[in-house]
Amino acid sequence: MKTNKIKILFIVLTLIVILPFTIFAEERLKLATTTSTENTGLLKALLPPFENRNNCKIDVIAVGTGQSLKLGEQGDVDVVLVHAPELEEKFVKDGYGINRQYVMYNDFIIVGPPEDLAKIKGSKVAKEALAKIAATQTPFVSRGDKSGTHTKELAIWKAVNIKPAGNWYIESGKGMGEVLNMANEKKAYTLSDRGTYLAYREKTTSIILCEGDPILGNPYHIIEVNPGKFPHVKKELASKLIEWVTSKEGQQIIHDFKDKNGNPLFIPTAGQKWQ
């Protein structure tokens, strides 16, 4: 009989732990964004004040830019925060997004092994650097996943009229951290956003070989999913969120946000226009 009591007690305890999910009292807003925004930890700093003031929770779905915009096109999220201007413009033009606002900016860099076999060190023109890499066929790791970084990389190849192909061009289909790791292992070049590289710097021997070219600019925009197309989206909360991230206070949080080594990762740019 004692063993039965133990069994019953155990079952009761398990059920308590495994209780069905409580129905959340707050409203939930779905934000699709890129891995670079989420992984830097910026959203963890930027969103809670908004959540508290509006008694809501923001569900951050961090996938590549391509997937984020796709989620917007399907009406599966309420708002998107991405960094691929051409894709975004198409998104808005096709009627999926409204109220597109410029939020912040950082830049991309080309990193690679200290040996720098393609001799691109100190390059100020990104497309020339990539052209040299292609010409010498030194290994280059691409994100290959329609992310903002990948989109930028393709734009630079296009600017110098090269279609990268061959064993030296490695299309990994992986996130930025993993790609930096791969580039380190294979002594290859890659295009990275500065924030992820800085966060990863101690784990890699890759160094910055090309930076500062205006084409390497990386603008982030926030876009509301069009309630005209998708009546179910939380349009008041979504437009309030856009107001928040472009407000003085929100922009200040972005400005003050630094990585663990004290480097600022994003430059707030609300009110400006990305060319």
Place this chain on the structure above:
Amino acid sequence: MHFIVEGLNTAFLLIVTLNREVFEIVLFTLKVSFWGTLLSTLFGVPLGFLIAIKDFPGKAVIHTFLNALMALPTVVVGLTVYAFISRQGPLGEWGLLFSPGAVIIGQWILATPLICALTISATQSVDTKVGLTALTLGANFVQEAFAILREARFSLFAAIIAGFGRVIAEVGAAMMLGGNIRGYTRTMTTAIALETSKGEFGFGLALGFILMTIALAINFLFTYLQRRR
């Protein structure tokens, strides 16, 4: 090699400091895996039993189909369910996507074929005399079924353990359907995938070690219960 050691150290630290985020992730994982396994059992066992004992045209085809379903990659199951519950899908109105419920649905679909197929084989290996004896003692269909299943309980338990293993270890469906939302739908496996994609292999391994420990503990428990009955 160093990140294996790093992983072990980090795992130890995370447990000892009762890291809140990790605890939330563990609890959420246990919750969805429990419900996913429960639903799959409620569907898979009766279905498997019926398929095993009844003779009908196309029985072999169905059995083969079920076995094939077990080989489905989890991300394919995720994509298929996604197609249904996305706003564009037929069940879009319910707004299920990116919620704990969606993860449970995905796991339910993943584990049901497995539990079903194992129930079929468990049922088929029970001596036919058991069912016949029950009938001679005046059992109706349901009572006969329970008699047979009781006889096969050891293998049924193994089926449930297998189903549980399948759902707690999968990442494809949970990622697609839950969205890996921090504090809401992040499971141990999606958290590991995230850390790995950030290049944080040590942390990813740490979570992996914690997951292994929990899976071990639960399996010890299940096996204990299996023996006692």
